[in-house]
Amino acid sequence: MSSVSSLFLKTRYHSVNLVKLLKQQSTLKIIFTILFAVCFEIGIFMLFIDSFEYLGALGGIGLIIIDKLFALFFFGMGFMLVTSGIISSFSTIYRSEEIPFLMVRPFPVSQIVIYKFFESTGLSSWAFFFIIIPFVAAYGYHENITTAFALWNLLFAIPFLVICSGIGTAFVLVMVRWFPLGKYLKYLLVGLGIMLVLLLVYYIKQYSYNSDSADLNLASLLPGFRVSSHPLLPSQWVSEGIAALTHGEWFRGFMFWMLVVSTAILVCIIIECFGANIFYDGWQRLAGSSSNKSRPPEMLVWLQNTLSLFPHDIRAIVMKDIRTFLRDPVQWSQVLIFFGLLALYFSNLRTFKYHTFPENWRNTVAFLNVFSVSAVMCSLGSRFIYPQLSLEGQGFWFLGLSPTKMSRILLTKFITSLLGMLFVSVGLMFLSSRMLNATPLVTWITILLASAISCAVCGLSTGLGAIYLDINQRNPTAIVSGFGGTLNLILSLGFMLAAILPFGMVFHQNFVHKMNQHYMLLLLIMAGLWLIVLTVLTVCLPLHLGCKALVRREY
């Protein structure tokens, strides 16, 4: 038996044991989980159907968008999978406690890396399949395509997943091996930053030159179409291949499938090659990277002194969390990338001439911006806030023994994450509104929405993180992929829709039916009340249940 086979045998044993453990769980919990997942899938399916119908009803632009949407969807999913692959493979390949165990066994290193790559791919794929299924079903239903369409999607989705996750893993292997450390890291970061800004300035100038009129053209609405349809992108091969097979162009479809599969195999070979040649050096480099660093005994002493106004136990937890966050590049770099990209996009809204659009379109863009900021908040909440209590891990004995109450610990974590989230989300919404020249009413509503969603995401993530606490798991990806993490993401996204849609509907109805201003104001007040009630419930209930779960829990 090869080493990879024996490792997969271990995974099989794990799965069998997991099923046994699941059988010990209450039937009610399992039924609830399955029902919830099914309802979520149906809900997303209905949402996609509505979106397709809305776009179809728009005529010209809408039809073109639908036509291009498949390529854009796979492009977006591919980008997310690569990002997810980077995060998940770093923790799975370099941070896993299993690696030292495996490294002293008679396994070729390359096979360990390949095994870990597939494990990381599995961990980062659940959301992909969770979203792709309703999207594909809705697309097929809307376009009246045969059911074989779903099969073609599956045939393409698996190698596509391997390619994207593999790109992420290969990137991590190369970065860990050769990424400059120490002062060279600073020079590199500054250089990359300057390059990025120059590239963006060039792109924006080019773009504004090409679209100097204020006309509402498709490219100005979704610049991503041009990029996503590039013929060298695997996402384009996938969308072209599926379209070809659906229309009965078997040879062309098969050619694209072969192209995707052969690329996936190539990616696996590259990873195996990297595993054999650079993994060990990178692993060693990582292990010895920080031992000679000179640093002050304490970081952010000024903040510590400022926080002396607060009770000492709260200050202790806040300072610990801030220091831990700032010393974890995986955490702050992701926050920086996601919110930084949004900030760049928002600050360039005027370059894209969005502020010259009619008021209704500006409102639509403003609400779409709330959606984008909220979606990032939901994602970051699930990725960072939800697992923060579990990541205290074995450290809970320390907090558990200290003379402080669990409710204070939970509340401190909630408030710390909320302050960070509010600062960024409200700032972004303010920037977006200013750039769009939005009316004061829309500005305040978007800021209110961003604040409410920040509260809800932090409340849900902290509360559910306490309820589904897993102190034995050190891998954040595995914590996030669990039932609690999935539930948290689903509920956060559900809240986002439930919060934004009522306001969006009021503005849309006002545009379509030209509502009386008093009537519109009344509807907005009702939407505001709904938002307040929903937010209070979404914050208080999970925190209350989380606190009870922490008090009940034994360590």
Next chain:
Amino acid sequence: MIEISHLTRMFGSFEAVHDMSLSIPAGELFCFLGPNGAGKTTTIKMLTGLLRPTSGSARICGLDIQENPVEVKKKIGYIPDMPFLYERLTATEFFRFTADLYDINSDIIESRCEESFKLFGIYDYRNMLVKELSHGIRQRLIYSATFLHQPEVLFIDEPLVGLDPYSIRLIKDLLKEKTRSGMSIFLTTHILAVAEDIADRIGIIFQGHLIAVGTLKELLAINGSCRNLEDIFLRLTGGNMPSDGTINKGI
């Protein structure tokens, strides 16, 4: 200082600790021995409030751990065998974090930190992240942080795991000194020589039952044919429970 009364802990149908009663006065160093899985860590976790007893109670400094958890936690310290520390904090930050959790006056933290780090020989590591420290240095750091709030009762699970001979001597001397100044210490160990060396009294737990309690001399006297603690331990835990279920008590 520690009053344990009919303490029992079940995990499902498995009884980890059975009806344990014990009293440890101020200034006593009590060594708790037992084979793997005998119930030592479960007992310590119940005494520190990390686990809830199925029945029975435990009082520390006169306070019930279940009824007054916060007050009790101010009076105790606990050092587990493999302590988890926050890896992305420096040693100094971890010390200050502990000080803030125990509401130690800010004015004295700095001097205590320096004093304690020098005592445990970790002053040169004060700027390093915990994740960069070796197991032995981490152990010394946790000792340093645990003594910070001057606990009246100290629980230690395997006090000498991963320590070098210098640190072992340091810890043993320190524990003796602390008991002389009135601190009660409850420690578990598999190193019987340590128990012989530093314990005022010894307790042996086997399959959740406290089967022997007393000073070394008393235990040797009761188990006449045994020459040392190892013989006593093997005799008492090598076979089955005494058929009558009685406890082999020195006192």
